[in-house]
Amino acid sequence: MPRDVNGNGDIFGGWLVTQMDLAGTISAQKRAQGRVATVAIDSMVFLRPIKVGDIVACYTDIIEIGRSSIKISIEAWEMSDPENAPRKLTEGLFTFVAINAQGRTRPLP
Numbered sequence: 792m793p794r795d796v797n798g799n800g801d802i803f804g805g806w807l808v809t810q811m812d813l814a815g816t817i818s819a820q821k822r823a824q825g826r827v828a829t830v831a832i833d834s835m836v837f838l839r840p841i842k843v844g845d846i847v848a849c850y851t852d853i854i855e856i857g858r859s860s861i862k863i864s865i866e867a868w869e870m871s872d873p874e875n876a877p878r879k880l881t882e883g884l885f886t887f888v889a890i891n892a893q894g895r896t897r898p899l900p
């Protein structure tokens with residue numbers, strides 16, 4: 792079976808979760824001004840299948856800041872067809888933690 796495709800011929804959900812994690816990491820790194828690690832995915836909802844060749848965009852929204860943690864709502868949208876409105880594919884709640892070079896937590900700046 793192709794690596795990024797599921798048994799229905801649609802894109803494997805894990806591939807999309809990986810893209811969402813990358814988008815969240817970029818946002819968290821910016822806020823943390825340095826290295827972060829994903830500590831939790833508190834919720835993940837798959838609303839629609841993605842077809843091979845679809846154009847997908849991920850959007851992040853920081854919703855909570857702790858001492859070292861950053862909770863981010865992340866959504867993926869499909870926007871392949873300029874004639875039609877974008878459609879939400881997934882939504883998830885990810886938590887990232889600011890870490891130092893030794894991998895230990897550090898307070899957010």
Ligand SMILES: CCCCCCCCCCCCCCCC(=O)SCCNC(=O)CCNC(=O)[C@H](O)C(C)(C)COP(=O)(O)OP(=O)(O)OC[C@H]1O[C@@H](n2cnc3c(N)ncnc32)[C@H](O)[C@@H]1OP(=O)(O)O
Pocket residue numbers: 804805806808809812828829830831835856857858859860861886888890894895896
């Ligand atoms: C649905 C699936 C379908 C697809 C299915 C196929 C999958 C297909 C691939 C997908 C892929 C995905 C994307 C993977 C993304 C990675 O790669 S995840 C793996 C990478 N991450 C890591 O390796 C991190 C490992 N964890 C650690 O090293 C340690 O837990 C950490 C991050 C250093 C934190 O250490 P700690 O001792 O817990 O630190 P502690 O001081 O107790 O807590 C620090 C902060 O974290 C917060 N925290 C700790 N634990 C939690 C928690 N559980 N929740 C929330 N906050 C927490 C604390 O509240 C605290 O917050 P602040 O009060 O400081 O703001």
